Amino acid sequence: MAITVNKDALYEHAEDFTVTLGNVMNAAIGDGTATGTITDNDAAPTFTVDSVSQAEGDSGTSTMTFTVTKNGASGQASHVNYATADGTATTAQPVALKDGIVFQTRKGALVHVVVR
Numbered sequence: 001m002a003i004t005v006n007k008d009a010l011y012e013h014a015e016d017f018t019v020t021l022g023n024v025m026n027a028a029i030g031d032g033t034a035t036g037t038i039t040d041n042d043a044a045p046t047f048t049v050d051s052v053s054q055a056e057g058d059s060g061t062s063t064m065t066f067t068v069t070k071n072g073a074s075g076q077a078s079h080v081n082y083a084t085a086d087g088t089a090t091t092a093q094p095v096a097l098k099d100g101i102v103f104q105t106r107k108g109a110l111v112h113v114v115v116r
Contacts, residue, residue, distance in 0.1 A: 003017075003019070003036060005038055008042075009042055009073055010042060010074055010075035011042045011043060011044045011045055011072060011073065011074045011075065011076075012040050012074070012075035012076060013040065014037055014038060014039050014040060015037070015038045016035055016036065016037050016038075017035070017036050017038075018033060018034070018035055018036075019034045019035075019036060020032060020033050021033075042072075042073075043072060044072070044074075045070055045071060045072030045073065045074045045078055046070075046071045046072060047068060047069070047070055047071070047078075047080040048068070048069050048071060049067070049068050049082070050066060050067045050069075051066075052064050052066055068080065068082070
């Protein structure tokens with residue numbers, strides 16, 4: 001017997017289905033159940049973040065916005081954690097360190113991470 005598998009371009013977990021024999025005539029069924037597994041052939045989506053550069057200003061605070069982009073399609077929700085850390089800018093300077101999580105459910109979705 002042949003079972004048609006529908007192709008897609010989504011990254012997803014392996015999918016299982018069951019084939020069961022029934023309504024036998026003039027015979028008996030031995031092992032009448034089988035499992036088919038469809039393994040995924042699509043690459044996992046990736047996340048990218050754009051670098052940002054801006055002048056510090058002379059007073060008050062300003063906002064830096066980093067764009068996080070999901071590249072590639074997925075049949076499941078995706079997320080990525082983010083964290084800021086001292087570089088040459090330290091917490092003694094006007095940088096508020098921050099961490100969190102970005103959720104994206106579709107290809108190309110943009111999320112802006114704001115650091116004040």
